[in-house]
Structures are given as C-alpha cells and as structure tokens.
Amino acid sequence: MATVSLENLGFTYPGADSPTLSKLNLNIPDGEAHALLGASGAGKTTLLNILSGLLTPSSGALRFDDKDVSLQSGRLRNVAQVFQFPVLYESLSVADNLAFPLRTRKAPSGMIRERLDYICSELDITDLQSLKPAALSLFQKQLIAVGKALMRPDVSLVLLDEPLTAVEPRTKWRLRQTLRRVQADLKVTMIYVTHDQTEALTFADRVSVLTAGGILQTGTPEEVYNSPEHEFVGHFVGSPGMNFLPAKALGIDDAERAGFRPEWAVLGTASSPISSSPANSSAMGQLTGQVLRIRVQGAQAGKPFGLLTLATDHGQVAVRGEFPDAPVSIGDSLNMQLTRCITFTNQRKVSDIELV
Structure with missing residues (x-):
C-alpha cells in the first residue's frame, strides 16, 4: 500500500481558460479510507484520472510514499480501480474474472489460488466462483469488481469511482458496509469518489470536500459535519444543510x-x-x-x-x-x-x- 500526497497539484485541460484543479495539497496515510466529496464539476473525475495515471498534472506533484509518480504510467503505479458499472468478462466465470489480473502478470498458480480463496472469503462470495456474470445480481457483480481490484497483493491504491451509483438503494448500505469491512481488514489505501454525502460520511476515515477545483476542507466525518471551515461545506454536507x-x-x-x-x-x-x-x-x-x-x-x-x-x-x-x-x-x-x-x-x- 502507499501514502498518497498531492503537492500544489494543478491541472488545466488544453485550450481551457482556467484550471480544473488548482494547488491541491492533501496527504492520505497508508491504509486510510478517504472520500473525495463534491458536486458535479468539482474536479473529482479529473483528480481520479490523475491518480490512476490517465492524466498528467499540469503543475505540482503526485507522490506515492516519497516517490514522484506524476509522469509514471498507471500500470507501473499498481493502481486498481472500481467503476460505477462493474467491468467483468461475461465469458469467464467469477473465479476466472477474479484471477485475471494475476494471470496476466504470470503469477504462480498456487499464489493465485491462495489469493482467490482469501478474497472470496473476505467478500463472502466463495459460492459464486463457478457462475458467469450473467447469473449474478448487480450487487454481486459489483462485489466481484471490488474483489478483482483487490486480488493483486502489491496494489498501492484502490480507486472507487462512485461504485454504488448503479446499485439499488436497498442494497447500497450492504455494499458500503462490506467495502468498509474489507478495507479495514486488508488495510488497503482506498480513495472513494462520490457526490453522495451519506456514502462519504459513512465510509471514510476522512473526507475532503471539493468545489471548483479546490479542496475546502479535509477532516473526519464528524469534523466536516460539526465544524465546517467554509460556508459551502456547511451547506453541502447535511440533510438539510446548515x-x-x-x-x-x-x-x-x-x-x-x-x-x-x-x-x-x-x-x-x-x-x-x-x-x-x-x-x-x-x-x-x-x-x-x-x-x-x-x-x-x-x-x-x-x-x-x-x-x-x-x-x-x-x-x-x-x-x-x-x-x-x-x-x-x-x-x-x-x-x-x-x-x-x-x-x-x-x-x-x-x-x-x-x-x-
């Protein structure tokens, strides 16, 4: 796992009149569950793409531990990502979908089997291994997508891009609780991107509230709710807001x-x-x-x-x-x-x- 640090990080899209992200400073300790919370247009997706290696910062630096990875490819960063909609191979079984990231890296079969058993046990999906994605509910598919992201033991960072958006409201709580438990058990650094304050406040150890490409406040869910540092945070967090x-x-x-x-x-x-x-x-x-x-x-x-x-x-x-x-x-x-x-x-x- 890795400590993630943003140092005066900024990004401007080519031809844009103003930056999408401006002078972001943030330190996410190794093993923390962190939420990036903001409305549409706040810059969450751009920051997520920089973390994953799809975009290169226009200014500042992105560090994993003490290493500047700003120019490094996503593959070399050992970053895994879970998207809004589960990305699975329909022709493969659940077990083969989960094993795919390790098989492409030619990991030993014994190690793959050991890791597969471990992740399936953590997510309580052992009984699903022989099934194809078509036989699964959306909730189960998203569990498999999460398991796939966690299969590599050398993963530095897991990015969760609004992973509950497509899940039925009555099952969101179950998946969120499962994610939180697995994150705590595996001590993996997770960054959860969402516009939903309930998801952010109930999942994360700390929350960063973004708007207009800047971070207004970072703190525990209790700090962000009870002691907002900016009027926007007080208005945006809470139902109803402040x-x-x-x-x-x-x-x-x-x-x-x-x-x-x-x-x-x-x-x-x-x-x-x-x-x-x-x-x-x-x-x-x-x-x-x-x-x-x-x-x-x-x-x-x-x-x-x-x-x-x-x-x-x-x-x-x-x-x-x-x-x-x-x-x-x-x-x-x-x-x-x-x-x-x-x-x-x-x-x-x-x-x-x-x-x-």
Missing part, C-alpha cells in the same frame, strides 16, 4: 454570517419561552419564526419529533428535534434558542460559539 443568517440576527457583532445545524436549536411556544444561558445576553442565539412546514419523523417519550421549516425575519430555517409541549400547526409562531453556532466572514469560519 442554516445561515446574518450574524447580527443572533446578537453577534464580530462576523458577517452565522450558521447552525437544524438540531442545534431548541423550540418553545410563545406561552413557554426558552430562557437563555446566564452567560449570554438575552438576545444572543434567540429567534422567532412562523411554521411553514411540518415533518413528523417519530416520537420520544410520547412527544413528537421531526423537522420544522420556519420563516424568520432573516430568512427560512430548518429545525430538527423534539417539538414543543403544545401542539404545533402551520402558521404558529415559535421561539428558538440555539445551543451553538459557527460564525463566518468572507465565507470562512471565524469561530465556534457555544450559546447554551
């Missing part, structure tokens, strides 16, 4: 905007106001809004909880949590007390403020 209001609306004067997650607000009715923490002014972190939409998602201790959308004097906000004691209806006026918020100036994080 709420943003003028900082002054929350009684904060030293920043332009303030953001808070839907679950960082406690609700109360006009008849049951929420007292603020003695450590803060009475106005800090308090809002009043009119209920626009109600989505009940369950009950706790006999009280409903879910997601409310409210209209405030400063824009709409989403609040998730336990509903007030009194029944809530569309048009009701509710008080909100934020437990914490993050402030931003020029879209960059300024501070993390505990309000209650």
